[in-house]
Amino acid sequence: MEAIRNALDFSDFPRLDLIVAGSVGIAFIIFPLFPHSSFAMSTMIQFLMFSLYGMGWNTIGGYGGQVDLGKAQYVGIGAYTTAVMLILWDVPFWVSMPIGMFFSVVWSFIIGYPLFRLKGHYFAIATIATSLVLKDLFEVWDFVGAARGLEISPIKYHPPDFLRLIFREDVYYFYVILGFFFLGVLYMNWFRKSRLGFQLRSIKDNEDVARSLGINVHWAKVKTYAIATAFVSMVGSFHACYIKSIEPEDTMSLDISILIALMAMLGGAGSLWGPIIGAGILIPLKSYLKEWLGAQVGLVGIDLIIYALIIMVISAFEPRGVWGIVEKFRRRKRN
Amino acid sequence: MLNVSIMDILVGSLFAGLLIGMVLALVALGLTIIFGVMDIVNFAHGEFLMIGMYTGLLTAQGLGIDPLFTLPVAGVVGFLLGVICYFGFIKFLLRGPMVAQLLGTFGLMLFLRNLALLIFGSEDRALHHGILVGKSFEIGMGVIVSATKLTCAGLSVVAFLAVWLLMNRTKIGKALTATSLDAQGARYMGVPTQKMNALAWGIGGASVTIAGALIVNFWSVNPFIGLLFTMIAFAIVALGGFGSVPGAFFAGLVVGMITELPGFWDFFTYTFEADWMVDIPMTSFKYMWVYLAYFVIMVVRPRGLFGWKQ
Numbered sequence: 001m002e003a004i005r006n007a008l009d010f011s012d013f014p015r016l017d018l019i020v021a022g023s024v025g026i027a028f029i030i031f032p033l034f035p036h037s038s039f040a041m042s043t044m045i046q047f048l049m050f051s052l053y054g055m056g057w058n059t060i061g062g063y064g065g066q067v068d069l070g071k072a073q074y075v076g077i078g079a080y081t082t083a084v085m086l087i088l089w090d091v092p093f094w095v096s097m098p099i100g101m102f103f104s105v106v107w108s109f110i111i112g113y114p115l116f117r118l119k120g121h122y123f124a125i126a127t128i129a130t131s132l133v134l135k136d137l138f139e140v141w142d143f144v145g146a147a148r149g150l151e152i153s154p155i156k157y158h159p160p161d162f163l164r165l166i167f168r169e170d171v172y173y174f175y176v177i178l179g180f181f182f183l184g185v186l187y188m189n190w191f192r193k194s195r196l197g198f199q200l201r202s203i204k205d206n207e208d209v210a211r212s213l214g215i216n217v218h219w220a221k222v223k224t225y226a227i228a229t230a231f232v233s234m235v236g237s238f239h240a241c242y243i244k245s246i247e248p249e250d251t252m253s254l255d256i257s258i259l260i261a262l263m264a265m266l267g268g269a270g271s272l273w274g275p276i277i278g279a280g281i282l283i284p285l286k287s288y289l290k291e292w293l294g295a296q297v298g299l300v301g302i303d304l305i306i307y308a309l310i311i312m313v314i315s316a317f318e319p320r321g322v323w324g325i326v327e328k329f330r331r332r333k334r335n
Numbered sequence: 336m337l338n339v340s341i342m343d344i345l346v347g348s349l350f351a352g353l354l355i356g357m358v359l360a361l362v363a364l365g366l367t368i369i370f371g372v373m374d375i376v377n378f379a380h381g382e383f384l385m386i387g388m389y390t391g392l393l394t395a396q397g398l399g400i401d402p403l404f405t406l407p408v409a410g411v412v413g414f415l416l417g418v419i420c421y422f423g424f425i426k427f428l429l430r431g432p433m434v435a436q437l438l439g440t441f442g443l444m445l446f447l448r449n450l451a452l453l454i455f456g457s458e459d460r461a462l463h464h465g466i467l468v469g470k471s472f473e474i475g476m477g478v479i480v481s482a483t484k485l486t487c488a489g490l491s492v493v494a495f496l497a498v499w500l501l502m503n504r505t506k507i508g509k510a511l512t513a514t515s516l517d518a519q520g521a522r523y524m525g526v527p528t529q530k531m532n533a534l535a536w537g538i539g540g541a542s543v544t545i546a547g548a549l550i551v552n553f554w555s556v557n558p559f560i561g562l563l564f565t566m567i568a569f570a571i572v573a574l575g576g577f578g579s580v581p582g583a584f585f586a587g588l589v590v591g592m593i594t595e596l597p598g599f600w601d602f603f604t605y606t607f608e609a610d611w612m613v614d615i616p617m618t619s620f621k622y623m624w625v626y627l628a629y630f631v632i633m634v635v636r637p638r639g640l641f642g643w644k645q
Contacts, residue, residue: 132566305446308442308443311439316435319435
């Protein structure tokens with residue numbers, strides 16, 4: 001009960017934040033009622049998925065300050081678990097998703113335990129290495145379709161199938177992921193005020209002081225890594241049902257990992273709204289750039305060039321992200 | 336007779352590993368210098384290599400000269416590229432937190448890769464002419480070494496030695512080392528650390544583009560080739576110790592051997608006549624071992640073999 005009350009308690013935010021957040025939330029709920037293109041709908045779903053990924057990353061990367069660039073491996077574990085179980089044994093999504101999360105968390109303990117002996121750059125590159133190892137393994141593993149990947153054929157099922165999450169219209173997917181999204185926000189709101197959340201922030205500020213205060217630094221990091229992993233794996237399972245065809249190159253590539261970290265940083269790592277703002281800026285931008293410049297003008301790669309330039313400008317000039325600018329502005333106003 | 340052919344496989348793999356290792360060591364050299372001097376991990380390293388490969392290829396084809404004579408051009412291009420990147424971009428990154436540095440150089444990597452994609456297109460390109468291309472000779476015991484690889488390995492060692500001499504026997508090298516040991520202290524002693532940082536990027540860029548111009552002699556190039564070499568270079572630098580020049584050389588040889596693991600695997604399969612070993616598709620795991628080696632090295636000995644930075 002206490003935890004639920006804490007999760008619903010947003011009272012430490014300024015009223016303006018809450019009004020904006022509430023109206024944006026309502027806008028999401030009623031969005032499908034208005035006329036929209038299927039492109040807008042899929043962008044919306046992508047946005048919600050990536051803000052959930054970003055929230056997961058934010059626990060370890062934002063609050064904990066451990067730059068993790070290997071999140072894509074858990075997208076892959078979640079997606080593959082759901083897809084394999086659905087195709088081979090007809091296991092519903094709501095069963096395979098927790099199983100996928102379980103596998104991801106187990107894997108995160110296996111690699112997280114040695115990984116968190118490293119710090120900074122070393123940690124970041126080691127996470128990339130583990131992610132690439134897993135991707136290479138999946139690319140030759142025949143059981144999961146090797147490099148061809150897996151395909152969930154919707155013909156076998158009768159949409160709308162709420163158990164297996166097979167739908168013909170995107171609206172259903174939208175509401176499912178929107179539900180996850182709201183739960184994710186509530187969870188993050190609880191997390192940042194939890195014991196672990198405070199421990200992590202002190203680890204980020206100064207690890208030695210945190211240790212001297214009696215915090216088990218290594219264990220706190222490993223635990224948070226598992227939480228981040230569970231988030232990412234959950235959305236990965238959804239990804240498998242939504243996209244319906246998964247292959248190692250799409251789900252587990254380094255680009256996904258970087259995109260996840262980048263969004264959280266662009267919005268403002270270590271804040272509740274940061275990943276959502278970041279995803280809200282980057283995902284529409286990315287899909288529109290791809291749609292207009294890549295496909296219509298016919299310049300291959302120009303969308304990614306612009307995207308790369310944005311990354312470079314942000315990281316060079318405003319590394320604390322959009323939320324950092326907002327807070328700076330507020331502090332100036334107060335003084 | 337069977338015995339001889341088994342030995343052929345072993346010696347051939349050893350040789351191939353050593354030769355490719357020497358070139359890979361040159362690839363990693365730039366990364367280790369940059370990391371040593373200013374504690375920044377350059378994700379765009381493989382992209383510098385890709386640019387070096389294109390420079391070598393296009394100069395050779397455009398001017399109709401032998402690919403081996405394009406090395407100075409590639410070196411100049413790499414040096415300028417490194418210095419421009421430093422003053423135009425990296426300088427600003429250094430003020431920010433570590434996550435900004437990581438993502439920033441990743442942005443640089445995406446930028447260079449897609450610029451290359453826009454300009455050169457996505458198809459594989461390879462060199463088909465030159466004095467050495469396609470020539471090979473036997474060095475005894477039935478081992479055949481291609482002349483390009485041998486020359487490239489030799490030239491890599493020369494380039495490596497040149498950088499090593501620069502770092503250890505000249506005043507500039509001393510200033511670079513001083514900057515990497517303690518930037519603030521070096522600044523108080525009158526070392527222009529900004530220039531030293533730029534120089535580190537210049538040397539790093541030049542050595543990796545030269546490596547690229549060498550590699551293009553036996554490896555086809557496309558805009559996406561960078562990441563593989565970035566990861567290999569990370570593995571080498573981790574094994575040798577971040578910031579250590581001799582470490583990069585020896586670790587390069589080791590990682591070269593690791594990339595030749597499929598050959599050794601064949602050798603053991605034949606020697607022990609182990610049938611189960613035949614079924615494992617080692618060639619598809621070729622680079623996975625490099626990543627795995629990186630992971631294991633980092634966890635077991637984060638300083639690497641010769642490293643002094645913690």
